[in-house]
Amino acid sequence: MKAGIIGSGEVGQRLGDGLIGLGHEVMIGSRDPAKLAAWVGRHSGAASAGSFSDAAAYGELLVIATSWAGTTSAIGMAGAKNFAGKTVIDVTNPLDFTSTPPKLAVGCTDSAGETIQRMLPGAKIVKAFNIVGNPLMVHPEFPGGRPTMFICGNDDGAKKTVNGIVTAFGWESIDIGGIEGSRLLEPLAMLWITYYFRTNTGNHAFKLLRK
Numbered sequence: 001m002k003a004g005i006i007g008s009g010e011v012g013q014r015l016g017d018g019l020i021g022l023g024h025e026v027m028i029g030s031r032d033p034a035k036l037a038a039w040v041g042r043h044s045g046a047a048s049a050g051s052f053s054d055a056a057a058y059g060e061l062l063v064i065a066t067s068w069a070g071t072t073s074a075i076g077m078a079g080a081k082n083f084a085g086k087t088v089i090d091v092t093n094p095l096d097f098t099s100t101p102p103k104l105a106v107g108c109t110d111s112a113g114e115t116i117q118r119m120l121p122g123a124k125i126v127k128a129f130n131i132v133g134n135p136l137m138v139h140p141e142f143p144g145g146r147p148t149m150f151i152c153g154n155d156d157g158a159k160k161t162v163n164g165i166v167t168a169f170g171w172e173s174i175d176i177g178g179i180e181g182s183r184l185l186e187p188l189a190m191l192w193i194t195y196y197f198r199t200n201t202g203n204h205a206f207k208l209l210r211k
Contacts, residue, residue: 001024001060001061002024002025002026002061003026003060003061004026004029004055005027005065006056007063007074008031008033008035008049009066010134011065011137012065013036013039014137015063015089015129015137016047017138018138018139018165020043020046025048026047026048027049027050028047028049028050029049029050029052029055029074031077033054036049052074053077053078053079056078056083059086061086061087061088061089062087062123063091064089064116065092068094068095071116075120080119080122083123085122085123086123086124087124087158087162088126088158089128090112090113090126090127091130092112092113092116093186094106094112094186101193101197104187104190111182111186113127113179113186114180114183117154117179124153125154125158126155126161127151127182127185128162128165128166129166130185130186131149131192132205133202135202138169138170140171146207147171147172147206148171148174148206148207148208149174150174150185151173151174152175152178153178154179159175172207172208192204
């Protein structure tokens with residue numbers, strides 16, 4: 001499968017690594033594709049870089065891995081038509097960095113996930129990978145076993161696709177329902193972030209325990 005990633009930071013590159021590791025071909029879209037030369041060079045022909053529009057048109061599966069401040073402009077440059085009908089993994093968190101630790105800029109009655117779904121009504125948005133730092137997104141290893149990745153979205157087929165990726169990356173995957181579930185998952189990311197700032201370590205993840 002061909003995957004296009006909108007966002008060339010550490011999150012986009014880490015998920016690109018993981019998807020290539022599963023045998024997929026990945027193009028990362030960036031405002032400055034040249035800065036991805038080293039990342040492309042590490043992947044022996046399975047990786048490429050281009051504009052946001054290039055990556056969105058290229059991918060059968062798309063990932064939005066931008067900072068919240070740049071999300072609207074990145075989607076605009078990528079072109080809504082390039083998202084239509086596709087499964088889109090939304091990794092964003094609506095963080096406001098005017099304070100430390102950051103706070104949520106959107107919450108309670110709305111979410112980044114719902115905002116993106118409204119921006120891209122023809123796409124199948126699935127929230128995933130937003131509740132952990134990028135070093136642990138692919139093949140997290142903990143003494144207590146697989147951590148839990150919660151996902152949500154309105155399209156069952158799209159969630160099945162994302163569930164397969166989440167599981168292949170080494171997570172337990174739990175579907176919590178429609179895209180409005182982002183109202184829960186984005187504050188859960190804030191819990192992860194708050195603990196990060198209190199302990200100065202990102203070596204943690206969530207796990208749902210059952211009796």
